[in-house]
Amino acid sequence: MSTGSGDLSQFSMLDLFRMEADGQTQILTDGLLSMERGGGGDAATTEAMMRAAHSIKGAAAIVGLDVVVQLAHAMEDAFIAVQHGQLQLTPARIDALLAGVDLILQFSTLDEAGLPAWLEQHGARIGAAMDSIAGIARIQSAPVLEAYSAPVAPAAPLAAPLVSAPAPEEAAPQRVQGASKTAQNFDRLLALASESRINAHQMHPFIAQLQRFKRNQASLFQALEQLHEAVMRGGDQALIEQSALTGQKAHPLKQFMLEHMADIESYERRLLGVSKNLVDEVLTLRMRPFRDGVQAFPRMVRDLARSLGKEAQLLIEGEETLVDRDILARIESPLNHMLRNAVDHGMETQAERIAAGKPALGTIVLEARHRAGMLSIEIRDDGRGVDIERIRHQVVERKMASAAMAQAMSQPELIEFLFLPAFSLKEIASAISGRGVGLDIVHQTIREQNGTVRIESTAGVGFHTFITLPLTQSIVRALVLDVQGEAYAIPIVKVERVLKVPQSEIHTLENKQFFDFGGEHLGLVSAAQVLELGQIGSGAGELPVVVIGAAQRRYALVVDTIRGEQSLAVQALDPIFGKMRDISAAALLDDGAPVLILDVPDLLLSIDKLLHEGGLHQLGARGGPEKRKVKRILVVDDSLTVREMERKLLQGRGFQVDIAIDGIDGWNVVRSGDYDLLITDVDMPRMDGIELVGLVKKDIHLYKLPVMIVSYKDRPEDRARGMSAGADYYLTKGSFHDETLLNAVFDLIGEAGL
The missing domain is CATH 3.30.565.10 (Histidine kinase-like ATPase, C-terminal domain)
Structure with a gap:
């Protein structure tokens, strides 16, 4: 426990004992685990543990915890015996000593009022632990807990360490309130430091104005010089003297500007440096060594392994x-x-x-x-x-994929399960x-x-x-962009790519647009529509795009402009707003303007909803309908392997092939394009192929579209189910080869050319 200050007068003696116990028991735990790993440990480790036990004994004596005094004394004697070579700490003995460490921590969480009752309730366990520790160094165990419990039976060695008792209920709110107050103070300090940085950045436009004034002043002085030369050529002595006097009076103004511009620019550099250092120092106060959060893990791993016989x-x-x-x-x-x-x-x-x-x-x-x-x-x-084959078996057993699909999955794909x-x-x-x-x-x-x-x-x-x-959630490196004239920011770690997409590369269908991104059809989505800010205007040239998401949930977010990267001091939204959809926090830009930080997981959910509803806005300038030269086929399958195999086979015969990853995706795509054939799997997440076929055959615009089912299921009842749903052809994956699939396609829609 750290007070964060040198003034300890605000703490009671019991509070000071808790601080002492917290630090010294960690020394004991680390030392015992080190000795167990090293087969005995070194003299320095033993000396540190002996001094830790001695310090705990002294602190416990001051606050009147006699039980802890006896416990720490027995541990100290054991460590002295180790120092003198009279004792070897075996794993069983280390178990007993670690149980003693647990007891000390438990005592440190108790208040004076609850101590007698707790001692009476756990007297037998405490006595057993103390007798075990005393017996390690063959030290005669003194009577223990006479004032609190009945006589304790001789103790058997502990099979496992005691489980730490929870802290008293009244202590927790104090710690939570203290932590909350500290967090609030930090947030306020960070906000002030961030404001200082913003104020420093606001010097830049002021200096830019002075630079413009300096240039205008230089033009004025040049005009005065030209005027003086003209007067000189005229020969009027009075005008010459007046012109010379004007030049002399103007010269100090020029010198004043030169000198003070340098001073102001120097001041800006110092102010920016100080404000940056201030933010860095505030953030440093927020940082803690990694060990502070993981110091209990070595003990946990050791105890858990032993409880499992490992x-x-x-x-x-x-x-x-x-x-x-x-x-x-x-x-x-x-x-x-x-x-x-x-x-x-x-x-x-x-x-x-x-x-x-x-x-x-x-x-x-x-x-x-x-x-x-x-x-x-x-x-x-x-x-x-990990047994990869066991994962594959579980995937099939839980009906997350068919046996053939699971067999085709790579190790990384299986591990994702x-x-x-x-x-x-x-x-x-x-x-x-x-x-x-x-x-x-x-x-x-x-x-x-x-x-x-x-x-x-x-x-x-x-x-x-x-x-x-x-490294920190207080400062986030973000990509700042504009949507409908408003500034928004996306954390850089959530941005996959930033690019501009020429309108000539955008494929516009009825309700969905996409472009080719590394061989993948990447859907274009209007950020203005997702954020409910209206419809983005169509324009010429290229569309600024931010690629977010991963794997099958990757989308290209179309924005107005992309400003660039900035480091933003994150400020939480007022709790009165609750959780705002698509927004995670707020910040101030370098120019002092407010900016909302987008919540990318929320954005992805919003985009999924728009796709499901099929109401995406059109992006960019739309040209007239292109004359179709080849027949178009939509392949719907959740297996990447099957999709790619079918796509390559069909493209090799001249067909234009689009793909969808499941039933929902297929339903959205088939409604947005003019297809000549739909090929679908049956077993897919979100919506299976039978449901998809049913929707297609019930749609007034699609009911004539030929549909082929390609499935691993080859039972007669499976085939009958597919045909009754409206499929025109049922092909089993287990039996078809290249020509079988192509022959079925030719039977339904003929050759690729129109």
Whole structure:
């Protein structure tokens, strides 16, 4: 616990004891885990633990916690015995000492009023722990807790550490209020620092005006000189003297401007430097070492592994890496999930590891680094890794894909299923895992922090997780753009590409427009329509586009203009507004103008809704209808492999082929284009092929469109279901080859040319 000040007079003696216990117990925990990993530890580690126990004993004596005094004294004696070479700390003895550390932490959370009742309730467990610690160094155990409990039976060695008791209810609100007040003070300080930076930037237009004045002044002086020369040529002595006097009086004005312009520009540079340093220093106050958020994890990994009959250690690298305190608090739960999964799913038992030629002690590494202006966190272990075939089996068993589709999926595609809710490889749920809750929460939490998470696995070698996050949520690097004359910002980490799309490359259909983006048909969406700001005007030339989203949910957002990148001090919206759709926060631009920061996940949902409703605005100048030269086919299939195979076959025979990724996407596309044939799968997410065929055949404009079903299902009842829905042809994927598909297409619509 840190007070953030040198003045401790505001704290009671019990508060000071809590501070002491918090720091010293961490020294004890780190030291014991280090000794266990190193097979004994060094003299410096033992000395530090002995002094920590001694400090706790002294602090407990001052506040009258006699039980803690006896406990710390027994631990101190044990460490002295280790120092003298009289004692070797085995894993079982370390278990007992760690249980003592837990007890000290529990005592530090209790207030004086609740202490007697808690001691009476847990007297037997406390006595057992203390007797075990006293017995480690063969020290006679003194009578314990006589004032609080009945005599304690001789203790057996502890099988597992005690579970930390929760802090008293009345203490939590105080901590929450203190943290809330600190956060409010920081937000106010950051707002003032940001305002200082904005004021510094506002010097720039003022200096620009002075530069224009300087140029006008120079023109005036040049005119005076020309006038003086003309007067000289005229020979009028009185005018010559008056002209010379005017020039002499004007000269100091010119010199004044030259000197003070330099001073003002120097002042601007100093002001900008000071304001930038002020913002940086305020942000530094917000930063905390990575170790502050993960110091409990090595103990957790060690205890969890032992409870599962395994041996594992956690090594933390990059402990001094600075992280925003809010991000540090919010990623604690995701990291906890990942580490528990690594122990439960990935780590083998000692016998299994030895049989596989691995060290008996499993190792998990948690690393934090700054890379390319971002916080990079990696978790890697040397366990068994993920069984890709088990994922494939689960995908089929849960009917997320057909057997053939699952077989065609690559390892990265299959690993992505681990991020889905309720997806687990554990056959039996336990208190640790198997309920399908974990990686989906990790994925969601990281995305909420404008971060990304990626996992890799090698069977028999281990599991590797890559997490990338912004260094801070207080300052965001954003792309500033204009929509209908209003400034908006998108976090740079959410922008995939920025480009301009020539109107000649835009394919305009009835309700949907797209362009070719690296071989992919990328849909164009008006930012003005998504934000409900009206309809963007059509213009000539190129459309400014911001590409957002990923994989199948990638869209090109059309805006008015793109200003460029700026670092923005994020300011939360007033709670009175609640959660505003498509907006995450606000900020001030360098010129002091307000700007709203867009919530990209919300934007993607809004775009999906517009696509589903089929009401997208048209973008750019629309030309007359093009004369169609070839027949057009729409292929709808959620399998990338199947889609590409069918597209290549049909394009090879001269057909124009568009693709859709599922039933909903197919329904939107088929209504927006003039197609000669629809080819669809049956098993697809959101809307299956049978539903799609039914909608097509009921539509007054589409009911004549030929429809072919291509499915893995080849039972007679499946074929009958497809034909009764209105399909004109039913082809099974398991039997067709190149000519079979093409022959079926020729039967329905003929050759590609009209």
